[in-house]
Amino acid sequence: MATLVIVESPAKAKKIAGYLGQGYVVCASLGHVRDLPGSKGEIPERYRQEPWAALGVNPATFTPIYVVPPAKRQTVRELQQLARTADAVLFASDMDREGEAISYHLSRLLGVDQPVRMVFTEITKDALQRALQTTRPLDLRLVAAQEARRVIDRLVGYRVSPLLWNSVGSKLSAGRVQSAALMLLAARDMARMTFRPATFWVIRAAAQTRPAFTATVTHVRSKDHPAGRPIAKASDYTQAGVLKEGAQVLVMTGEQASALSAYLDGKDATVTRVDLTETRSRPAPPLITSTLQQAGSRLNLSARRVMDVAQTLYEGGYITYMRTDSPALSDEALSEARREAARLFGPGAVPSQPRQYATRNKNAQEAHEAIRPAGTTWRAPDTVGLTGDTLAVYTLIYQRTVASQMHDAVFDKTVVTLTCGAATLSAQGRVLKDAGYLRLLQDDAGDPDDQNLPALTPGQQVPLRARPPEGKTTSPPTRYTEATLVQAMEKAGIGRPSTYAQTVSTLQTRGYARLAGRHLAVTAVGLLVATYLARQVPPVMHRDFTATMETGLDDVAAGHTTRVDYLTRFWTEGLAPIIGRASHEAPSLPLPHLEGTRLRAAASGPHLVRGGQAAPLPPEVIPADLSEAEAVAIMQGGWTPPKQRRPRGAAHPDTSQAARPRKSMKAAPHKPRGAPKRKTKP
Structure with a gap:
């Protein structure tokens, strides 16, 4: 007999089991174990005749249908068997809303009437022992906030996406966060088309x-x-x-x-x-999720890749939890950062009092610390035994945290x-009169x-x-990079830290945006989708739309309003009537930099329209970059893709940093002082 501890990932389970030792069985749920139906076949028989069954949510009552996806059924059976023989069950999923919801659904499936939460922000022996001594009940307010978010995302996605199928093209999707982010990109490309140099x-x-x-x-x-x-x-x-x-x-x-x-x-x-x-240059705050994704661009890492690496570091016990929007550090972490600075550069490297940082994001959820090295005694980058991207990201986090407690430059x-x-x-x-933190982190250009x-x-x-x-x-407005898009999303209140990397990836996966060098260019499909939504369902494209929603979700999480009351205001009285009035007319928009030229949606894909004639627009063409000569060639059927000449050894431009494995990290344009040397093969 033992205590069953359930976490999300096998890597985390293995690490925690090594710290807890005998008397504990640590298993992984592999993320969510229940969700809304993903297909018609997953809808339970008793709901299939309901007119709203395909949504997976009753829009009148906001009652969700939860099912165990086929891929998770074996995992659930194994956890149920272990729970039946365990002395106790501790639900140790992440401490954010998503983790709280995972614990809730596990407790329902395992038949645990009084679920107990074990929460921690770092995987170290001391942190886990503290978590065992400070367990708490499940926070149903956090669960309600996550469920409200999931219901909204389903209703928006399932009600708006069909509008796109009928007006722009098949296999398209809309989403509460991705559509607002797409609008940021589209507005920048439209500004480039209207730009006139001086x-x-x-x-x-x-x-x-x-x-x-x-x-x-x-x-x-x-x-x-x-x-x-x-x-x-x-x-x-x-x-x-x-x-x-x-x-x-x-x-x-x-x-x-x-x-x-x-x-x-x-x-x-x-x-x-x-x-x-x-003049003085103050050290930047410790990293939070959004600034980590932005700083990752210095290492030539995409937002998605840097979060994957951070997840690995967290589960390996190297850093604290990587989803946070608070730059604050605990007293313990402040002391250790100051000790590390003094160890590296002497006691004069730090001011007399610790520096504490507060977020400027009014929508921040400051539930836990900034991202920092884990433990009470931090390991220097050259002692952790990491390599490649994991070493680079750990070094970035370590140096940013220690530098935050050093003197101004x-x-x-x-x-x-x-x-x-x-x-x-x-x-x-x-x-330079006094290097201060620049002795460690050379980031002042x-x-x-x-x-x-x-x-x-x-x-x-x-x-x-x-x-x-x-x-x-004069130069046209600069397109967003992945890093600057994350920064713009954070500033506008679009989404939360946990959604940034996935949103940027989704825009590219859906074919709405494409990397042009390091910048995100909007495709013809992306422009047409943005145009349609801005005209027919404008709230979805407004940056304030998702920010307002996040504030409402915070109210649900804090217990200031109920899930149903919030969803009624947001959906029933707000977005649903607008969606119901939306037209299915195919969108068409002028291309301001090409006189007499329009981009129009058609059943066979985007078309270029000039002088009353229409021609299919090749998918390789970015509308904002289309020249007059290329437009003429497309209309005459003589356009050919330009040959892409790449430097010897360069990666293919369509190869995603997040998708391809990397044996070693390329030399970054910026290398912090003191970063460990990377080993190269002979």
């Missing part, structure tokens, strides 16, 4: 000093403007390529820029002002103003205009050597 000029001169430095013309004086007018720069223009309203700037022509550059060449400039200031910043005739020039430099300036005094004459004027154009 030209501006940058005039620089090299100051012939030791060391030499480069100064940039910022203002030009004239009879009309004796105090000088600033030269137009990129930020002075709108996305339409015109000056912003109220911009009082000098727009130079190429001839004027060349004339000014020629005037400066060989002249002496006078130093009119030298401003010295001290302090710089001396110098800004020099010079005059030469009618021109005012400026240069700036920055010198500084200003690209920073340079090493000589000691200068007002009134000093500085000879100039002009550089050729640089004609520049």
Whole structure:
């Protein structure tokens, strides 16, 4: 006889069993053991005649149909057998809403009337012993919040997706989180199509000093403007390529820029002002789920891949639970981070008082700590015996946590103003005065205009050597990377930390977005889906829609409202009537960068429409990147895919980081100081 402890994964079960020892049997449920029916065949016979049976939820009462999926039936039978012979059962799934729901469904299937929860945020012997001594009852409010989320996701997905099948194309899907994220991507691509470049000029001169430095013309004086007018720069223009309203700037022509550059060449400039200031760079907070996914891009890891690696590290007892939106650290962790910093760099490496961080996300669920190394004594990256991606992610977490408790980095910043005739020039430099946390984590890129300036005094004459004027154009809005999309989702309140990586992956799996280099470009199907939903079911596409829903779910979890009351407001009185009024008209939208050209949905796929004629749009074509010549070739049936030339040894552009195994991590563009060297094969 023994106590049965049930966790989600076999890896976690094996690790925990080694710590608990005799008297405990630790088994894995392999995630969820009950869910809404995934197919018609899974619907129980007694419900099949109900008009709502295919939804798996009665939309009038929000009563869900729960079934054990075929793939989980053997697991459930084995757990039921173990529960019948156990002295006690402890439900030790993760401590978030999802984990609480897993424990609830297990307790129902195993016939445990008074389920007991064992919760922990790290898999260490001390943490597990504390969890055994501080068990608690099942929190039915968390279960209700998770069930409300699952019901909404099912109703939205199953009621909105058929609209897409009838209006855009088959095998498409809509979802509460994925649709709002798609709108972010689509809005950025539409902005790129409406973008019109503007030209501006940058005039620089090299100051012939030791060391030499480069100064940039910022203002030009004239009879009309004796105090000088600033030269137009990129930020002075709108996305339409015109000056912003109220911009009082000098727009130079190429001839004027060349004339000014020629005037400066060989002249002496006078130093009119030298401003010295001290600037500080504060260490970033410890990692949370969203910032871990963003930081993973420095290691060339997708959001999905970095979360898979973090899951492995958590289950192996290396880090604390990786789904959190709180950057706070426990007193114990604060002390250990400070001890590690002092061990590495001496006692002067940390301030007199610990640094504590709070979230800026108003929707955050601060149930537990930031992601940090597990245990009361942390292991340095070069002692843990990890390799490849797991070592890289552990190093990132370790260094970010320790650095968060170190001193600010302090710089001396110098800004020099010079005059030469009618021109005012400026240069700036920055010198590191106290490295602080940068001794461990080199993540301060500084200003690209920073340079090493000589000691200068007002009134000093500085000879100039002009550089050729640089004609520049404003840049279109930058597409999101996976990391910046996660950041935008977090800022907008779209989804929760546990949904970010899956959402980004789903958008690509569904064919709504595709990686173009490191950026996410929206496909023709993605644009048509976004267009249809924005016109017919606009709340689904609004970023505030899911954020409002998350706030409501927080109220359910806190007991401020009931699951049914919340679902009634959100679904019955809110979204359901809008979906019911939606038209099945095929969406069509103009492509602003191609005159007289539209993108239209058709039964056989997206079509390009010009001059009353339509032609299928090849799936390889990204609408926002389509040129006039390519559009003509498509209409004439002569378009051919451009050949993709790749550098020798480069991965295929369609190969997902998350999908392919990696024997060793590629050299990252940024390597934190102190990161362990990676072994390479001879």
